[in-house]
Amino acid sequence: MRPVLLFDLDETLYPERDYVLSGFAAVAERLAHDYNLDPIAAYTDMVRRLDAEGRGAIFDGVLMGAGVEPSPERVRGLVETYREHRPAIAFYPGVESMLRRLRQDYALAVVTDGLALMQRRKVEALGVPELVDTVVLCDECGAAKPDPAGFRIAHDRLGGGPALVVGDNPGHDMAAAAALCLPAVRVLSGRFAATATPPQWPAVEISGLDELEPLIARLLPPQGARP
Numbered sequence: 448m449r450p451v452l453l454f455d456l457d458e459t460l461y462p463e464r465d466y467v468l469s470g471f472a473a474v475a476e477r478l479a480h481d482y483n484l485d486p487i488a489a490y491t492d493m494v495r496r497l498d499a500e501g502r503g504a505i506f507d508g509v510l511m512g513a514g515v516e517p518s519p520e521r522v523r524g525l526v527e528t529y530r531e532h533r534p535a536i537a538f539y540p541g542v543e544s545m546l547r548r549l550r551q552d553y554a555l556a557v558v559t560d561g562l563a564l565m566q567r568r569k570v571e572a573l574g575v576p577e578l579v580d581t582v583v584l585c586d587e588c589g590a591a592k593p594d595p596a597g598f599r600i601a602h603d604r605l606g607g608g609p610a611l612v613v614g615d616n617p618g619h620d621m622a623a624a625a626a627l628c629l630p631a632v633r634v635l636s637g638r639f640a641a642t643a644t645p646p647q648w649p650a651v652e653i654s655g656l657d658e659l660e661p662l663i664a665r666l667l668p669p670q671g672a673r674p
């Protein structure tokens with residue numbers, strides 16, 4: 448039985464901001480089509496609002512900024528476009544080849560949080576199913592992180608042997624790993640990079656995935672390498 452590596456997806460294996468920007472591009476196209484807005488100006492406005500105000504009321508803002516009443520129905524339509532769009536996203540450099548190498552010695556899973564519709568589209572766009580042994584969408588299990596159910600299901604599917612969690616979000620991935628008494632590696636990438644790892648959810652920290660393979664070889668040696 449191969450030891451198991453349980454990977455988070457967003458911000459761990461690809462930059463989530465690229466997903467958000469790709470969603471904005473789809474929304475800008477719809478705004479051009481439905482309201483005759485300039486798609487580039489609408490896209491630029493959404494990015495500016497994201498950086499200034501964060502997520503939350505971006506679509507209300509872009510409609511209002513263009514002089515269109517942001518009715519709940521209109522905003523809902525834009526949210527649907529965003530969630531249903533086919534994302535133009537790519538792994539962080541080197542991730543695909545790293546997963547191919549790791550899979551020779553480890554069973555691999557991706558365990559991802561968020562709306563199943565959106566996560567499925569991300570997984571498909573990145574080609575995740577061809578690179579790992581199983582994918583778990585936590586939303587489909589009715590157990591959003593930090594509920595460890597998604598990680599537990601993936602771990603069980605892959606035989607339940609020695610395992611390691613790799614993620615970026617201490618409150619989600621490291622908390623779930625701790626609940627399952629599994630060791631964790633935290634990649635300091637993306638939105639949570641500056642957040643400290645709380646002592647109750649310990650993790651070995653790395654600054655990028657290029658540090659992961661040698662670390663895994665030490666923390667969870669492949670079977671043949673064990674004494």
Ligand SMILES: [Mg+2]
Nearest residue numbers: 455457458615
């Ligand atoms: Mg993440």
